Amino acid sequence: MGPRSLNNQPQTEQLLSPEQVKVKVTHVLLSNFDALCYSGELPVNYPKTVGRFATGIITECGEKVYGLAKGDKVFIKGTRPCLKCLHCKKGDTDNCEHIQIAGIDFDGFLRDFVTCDYRRVAALPDGVDAVSALCIEHVAFAENIYDQLKLAPGSKVAISGGNALALIVAQVAMYHKLVPIMIVGDPACAEKLKKSGVYFSFVNDENLSENIAAATSGIKCDASVYISASGISSDVASSVLARDKTLVLEGMASLNYKINSLPLLRHNTKVICVTDGFGYTESAINMILHGAIDLSGIEKQVLTEFDPAAILKEKLSDLAHDHKLVIAKLIF
Numbered sequence: 484m485g486p487r488s489l490n491n492q493p494q495t496e497q498l499l500s501p502e503q504v505k506v507k508v509t510h511v512l513l514s515n516f517d518a519l520c521y522s523g524e525l526p527v528n529y530p531k532t533v534g535r536f537a538t539g540i541i542t543e544c545g546e547k548v549y550g551l552a553k554g555d556k557v558f559i560k561g562t563r564p565c566l567k568c569l570h571c572k573k574g575d576t577d578n579c580e581h582i583q584i585a586g587i588d589f590d591g592f593l594r595d596f597v598t599c600d601y602r603r604v605a606a607l608p609d610g611v612d613a614v615s616a617l618c619i620e621h622v623a624f625a626e627n628i629y630d631q632l633k634l635a636p637g638s639k640v641a642i643s644g645g646n647a648l649a650l651i652v653a654q655v656a657m658y659h660k661l662v663p664i665m666i667v668g669d670p671a672c673a674e675k676l677k678k679s680g681v682y683f684s685f686v687n688d689e690n691l692s693e694n695i696a697a698a699t700s701g702i703k704c705d706a707s708v709y710i711s712a713s714g715i716s717s718d719v720a721s722s723v724l725a726r727d728k729t730l731v732l733e734g735m736a737s738l739n740y741k742i743n744s745l746p747l748l749r750h751n752t753k754v755i756c757v758t759d760g761f762g763y764t765e766s767a768i769n770m771i772l773h774g775a776i777d778l779s780g781i782e783k784q785v786l787t788e789f790d791p792a793a794i795l796k797e798k799l800s801d802l803a804h805d806h807k808l809v810i811a812k813l814i815f
């Protein structure tokens with residue numbers, strides 16, 4: 484209803500057009516993003532339902548729905564084109580100027596049913612498990628980053644942060660034959676990442692620049708991804724870059740922070756911002772199917788009875804250490 488005000492309200496969902504599907508929501512990932520929607524730190528146009536990442540089962544299909552049928556398992560896309568900008572009006576929704584995000588611009592998915600255009604869901608193949616399916620936008624997000632970076636195989640990519648998103652960004656880098664170098668806040672997190680298959684994983688301490696030099700033969704990194712809720716200074720992310728390289732400011736769970744311009748100017752750094760995985764859903768599903776990500780090292784909690792406000796408050800208390808995937812399982 485407003486910042487830190489979450490109510491459970493009855494609502495009806497029915498098919499309004501022959502191009503819509505009705506989906507019974509089965510799983511919702513409760514993330515830092517949802518916590519920031521709940522707290523009011525993100526610019527939510529209240530009232531809005533929380534829940535950006537969700538999967539479900541189709542219970543009804545309109546007559547003009549293609550490629551989907553009742554009973555299909557689907558991923559519900561957390562981003563949509565605005566349908567109002569010039570690109571959208573010309574039918575070029577892929578280049579929408581105002582990508583809409585669930586939980587901020589339209590209702591999120593922590594509810595029993597979602598009715599939407601069939602193009603706003605993606606069929607889930609049998610080989611994609613429930614937990615990986617909830618991370619489809621994370622993989623899509625990583626794809627969006629690497630598509631823009633266009634790095635050659637063997638390039639070194641620094642990733643500042645140690646949460647689930649950071650690990651997925653690192654695993655997608657390895658899938659593309661890039662070398663991730665993770666910078667984290669504490670030694671326990673660095674150890675965990677090494678066990679998850681990330682070879683270079685360093686603590687942000689006084690040895691960092693020496694470690695980065697050793698990992699990059701002294702030439703520093705080809706790109707650096709700064710995870711905004713990492714608790715690490717953005718200046719660390721820019722300090723590991725070689726000259727003329729790119730700093731990626733990740734904003735899936737956007738926070739307001741300051742960044743020092745002088746080091747960026749001195750090194751001719753290019754800065755890009757990535758806030759969603761819009762347009763990469765299908766390729767992300769394909770990558771998951773081909774084993775691009777391994778979430779076995781991440782702690783998970785699947786809840787059938789839960790208090791969403793309590794979960795989101797707990798996330799807010801320590802955004803930087805968001806190691807646990809908290810999943811709400813909604814049953815019939």
Ligand SMILES: [Zn+2]
Binds near residue numbers: 565580
């Ligand atoms: Zn648009």
